[in-house]
Amino acid sequence: MLHARVPVHERRAALRAALRSGRLLRFPGAFNPLSAVLITELGFDGVYVSGAVLAADLALPDIGLTTLTEVATRAGQIARVTDLPTLVDADTGFGEPMNVARTIQTLEDAGLAGCHLEDQVNPKRCGHLDGKTVVPTEEMLRRLRAAVAARRDPNFLLCARTDARALEGLTGAIERARAYVDAGADLIFPEALADASEFEALRGAVDVPILANMTEFGKSELLTTSTLESVGVNLVLYPVTLLRIAMGAVEDGLRRIATEGTQAGLVEHMQTRARLYELLDYSAYTSFDASVLTFRT
Ligand SMILES: C[C@](O)(C(=O)O)[C@H](CC(=O)O)C(=O)O
Numbered sequence: 496m497l498h499a500r501v502p503v504h505e506r507r508a509a510l511r512a513a514l515r516s517g518r519l520l521r522f523p524g525a526f527n528p529l530s531a532v533l534i535t536e537l538g539f540d541g542v543y544v545s546g547a548v549l550a551a552d553l554a555l556p557d558i559g560l561t562t563l564t565e566v567a568t569r570a571g572q573i574a575r576v577t578d579l580p581t582l583v584d585a586d587t588g589f590g591e592p593m594n595v596a597r598t599i600q601t602l603e604d605a606g607l608a609g610c611h612l613e614d615q616v617n618p619k620r621c622g623h624l625d626g627k628t629v630v631p632t633e634e635m636l637r638r639l640r641a642a643v644a645a646r647r648d649p650n651f652l653l654c655a656r657t658d659a660r661a662l663e664g665l666t667g668a669i670e671r672a673r674a675y676v677d678a679g680a681d682l683i684f685p686e687a688l689a690d691a692s693e694f695e696a697l698r699g700a701v702d703v704p705i706l707a708n709m710t711e712f713g714k715s716e717l718l719t720t721s722t723l724e725s726v727g728v729n730l731v732l733y734p735v736t737l738l739r740i741a742m743g744a745v746e747d748g749l750r751r752i753a754t755e756g757t758q759a760g761l762v763e764h765m766q767t768r769a770r771l772y773e774l775l776d777y778s779a780y781t782s783f784d785a786s787v788l789t790f791r792t
């Protein structure tokens with residue numbers, strides 16, 4: 496009721512331990528706090544807060560228009576309703592290395608378990624689109640060093656994302672990943688690798704956990720959890736999946752209401768009032784209220 500129970504430092508420690516387990520951790524992207532409740536209830540391992548989803552939610556393209564305040568606020572709203580660790584997309588860190596330092600502390604304060612920082616130039620774009628540019632390795636190292644120095648909880652997970660695969664090939668991405676690990680990255684996010692063999696090659700090249708981004712309509716083949724686990728991937732993101740499912744249903748529903756003049760035919764596909772109230776733990780609020788009233792009288 497009201498909020499998560501597990502303190503964030505414990506969730507961060509649990510995520511560290513789980514990443515060492517050899518098990519694949521599944522992090523669907525929550526498009527709002529309520530979807531994070533469902534992710535938790537259905538037994539996933541963590542919650543992801545996607546920059547693309549956060550921007551799309553504001554009807555903006557994912558080109559670095561959202562601010563640190565917007566991202567930290569929304570990610571904090573999501574993190575506080577789940578006992579799972581929440582990982583947030585910090586894009587390029589919202590500025591120069593000094594800004595990156597502030598970003599890390601702000602995200603720590605917002606209750607996140609970790610974040611990823613990427614090596615794109617500003618303005619960044621979706622990692623699965625053409626026309627990206629990356630900063631020189633040295634500049635990304637400055638971002639990472641600032642992040643490491645600013646972090647107050649050593650278990651706050653710093654994930655380094657490289658977008659170099661599209662520009663410098665797999666070898667270039669691997670070289671960068673190694674340099675980012677040396678600078679203190681705890682987890683590597685190789686963006687837009689083509690297939691399982693590329694993940695396997697990266698796996699063999701770094702000795703920290705690696706992440707796979709299974710976003711739809713992108714450049715990566717959609718690999719199953721067993722394939723990802725078999726090539727040694729430690730964490731998989733389904734960043735925009737829930738938003739795409741929801742928006743697909745919303746658009747179909749709106750069209751049917753417009754053409755049929757009623758939503759009656761859609762009711763059987765809807766989440767029921769009872770299920771919604773169950774997710775909201777409605778009855779606990781009613782009992783709480785009753786107990787407070789009883790206490791007063
Ligand atoms: C992972 C990602 O950074 C995100 O913001 O969710 C995006 C996802 C997407 O646009 O499909 C990405 O750049 O891959």
Ligand SMILES: [Mg+2]
Binds near residue numbers: 545546547557584586
């Ligand atoms: Mg993003």
